[in-house]
Amino acid sequence: MISLVIIRLRSWFQSCAKNWNHELTLKPTTQILILCSLLPLFHFQLSAQKTSFADLVVINAKVRTITASDSIAEAFAVSGNRITAVGTNKLVRTLIGPSTRVLDAKGKLVLPGFNDAHVHFMPIGNSFSSIDLRYVTTANEMMSRISRYVRFLPKGRWILGGHFKNEDSQLPDRKSLDAVTSENPVFLYTADNTKAFANSIAFRLANLKDDSSGVERDLANEPTGIVRGIALRKIADSVPADHIRNWLEVGETATNYAASLGVTSVQDMHSDDSRNVYLELQRQGKLKTRVFDCLPLRDWKKLRASRLPDGHDAMVTDGCLKSFSDGDEAGRAPLLRDVTAADAAKLQIMIHAIGRDANRIVLDVFENVAKINGPRDRRLRVEHAHKVRDEDLHRFSRSQILASMQPFLFDRSPDSRFGTLMKQNAPVAFGSDAAMVDMNPLLGIESAVNAGSESVSVYNAVRAYTIGSAFAEFREKEKGTIEVGKLADFVILSDDIFTIDRKAIRNVSVLTTVVDGKIVFQEIKSL
Known part of the structure; x- marks a missing residue:
């Protein structure tokens, strides 16, 4: 094999010499030294050829990558748990090998997996x-x-x-x-x-x-x-x-249900510190959902001392703290104290706020904390951000405070101002607040696109439920879009929600859900 490689490489040297319009005059011993130094490169090429086939491909699809409003592909490939190619059927078919699993989408819509930014799992x-x-x-x-x-x-x-x-x-x-x-x-x-x-x-x-x-x-x-x-x-x-306290069974039920709805990631606001439950489900091979698990704000020292490893492929992550404001001025000072301390520990804070006074207090606290602790990428979050005063709306974009909103929870409410916030370029993430309402993200998308003066496009609603939610948990470089290098978390839907009647979106069903490159849900006889 080595001699064959040397012959081929020597031929390459000779062809190079002709292109340079002079003879190759290196001594034979020098040529061999150079050839030996190039052997590792040639071995790498051979290895790459051996492992170039994908583990999974999706073909004949309408792939909305959510990298741009007009970005549509026919197919993509997955190796391990990452997307390795996105493009045409012709391109992706070249990556099909003897052991590649092929999902023929038969023209169906494929989206990045939904990421519910506010659940009680x-x-x-x-x-x-x-x-x-x-x-x-x-x-x-x-x-x-x-x-x-x-x-x-x-x-x-x-x-x-x-x-x-x-x-x-x-x-x-x-x-x-x-x-x-x-x-x-x-x-x-x-x-x-x-x-x-x-x-x-x-x-x-x-x-x-x-x-x-x-x-x-x-x-x-x-x-x-x-x-x-x-x-x-x-x-x-x-x-x-x-x-009702068998948390492994309860958690397994929740992740099974999430998979059936195309929800590949959740951000758990229940603040019950279920990290060990989720990790055990993962160890048993039963966790079908990536979980960003939050603790109560009062436990910020506990969280600081017990952070999980922040792996790029992690199924279970932490670093978030949840609190609450009811609009009572008496709560402003202790909230500022606690948020300032937790923020100084480089932890992410999200605070529930419904009502004009509650939202104003939370916005004041967040802006004060940024001044006290100095600039950094903190992504402070207002959970619900419902019934915000008109004069306070611009503060979300000005201070880059994230509005974590639930369109279906406040279905058609004029006080749910996600449309205005998006126009002002504020960061917005969508979720459900399940189990208060059903977790189905298509209900939230349908609500968001039929919200009267606050209606948004289907693209922007999907974006808020995918890359917007990934941004809300500092994971936008890992998931939220279908592009090379991202985690292979995606969903195949029964109908194209971009083209059907907007009021029919709630009736669309999930055919297939893939998390970490593995099929975790498939409707019987769907594909």
Whole structure:
């Protein structure tokens, strides 16, 4: 092999000599020394050729890169967890090798993964800890509701709640229930709590036999799934006492749900310090969402002393502190004191503010802190920034204070001024405030583009939900757009939200979600 390389390189020397219009007159020993010095370069070229195929490619797509409003590509390639090429189908097809996974988007819209800048992640997971069946009127509707929960719950997690009307006509039979809940125990109370509906797994975990006292049976002497009395209490006693505090299961539910909505990153404002939970989910291979986890402002010393490694590929990051202003002047001085101290520790601060007085106090505090601690890229954030005085709006752009806003939470409200703030070139990030409302980012985008005088373009709404939110957590160099070098976090949608009727955006669904170069959600038979 080496001799072949030397021959080729010597031929290259000779061709160079002809181009230079003189003979190559170097001594043979000098030529060999030069050739040996070039061998590592040639080896690098061979290695690059061996590893040039992509691990994943997306072709036949309408890729909105969100690097510019008119930036559209047909395809892109991923190697490892990074995007390595963006362009035409012809270009990207050259990167398909024997082991490359090919996603044919069939003309569908592809966007950077959505980044929800304001969530309460554990409450999102816990919203699936109990199912509300009070208004269910048919067996099919009950089955549909239960099946939806099964999609997101970890294997083995109980499905509880219910409170449905006790009418046999609206209950599925136990065999039908077992078919859709083969890996999750089900225990659902009637509206008066005197009976409950349970599947076979719940019976087994409670060591309850089909012929036990309190187990209802049909005319064919088969158990219906309805239990009462001793049988009901026996199953109830089998439900884990820590059901709503089993944070690994709750967190796994939340990340499963986020993946189904194309949310590839979240910024957790719940301030419960769940970093270890998220890291353990990552260790187990169950974390499908990048999480920027915030602590309470009062815990700034704890955060300073326990920062996570700031890796470029990190799934779990920290460095943010959350606080609250209700507009009470009595809170101004302690807020300034705490924010000044935390900011001096180079930590990022975000403060909840709804109302004219609350927003003014927070803006005053932030501008004072910048004067006290001196200039730096601090990206101070006002969470909600709702009902800001007209005369205070320009302060966001002037002081580069970030407005973290939730269009769907304040749907069509004239006091949600994201359109004005964008026109003033203020930094704006979008989120949901889930679990207060549904996490679905398409609901937020639909609200933002149908907000009357505050309406923004679809591009600007998507931008606020992607690169805008990445900027809000200091990660805009790593994610938020589809371009070479960025993390491979993206979503494929069922419809093109840039061309359909704006009011129909909320009905668009997610076909595929990719995080860190891996498919974490795919609608059945979608692609």
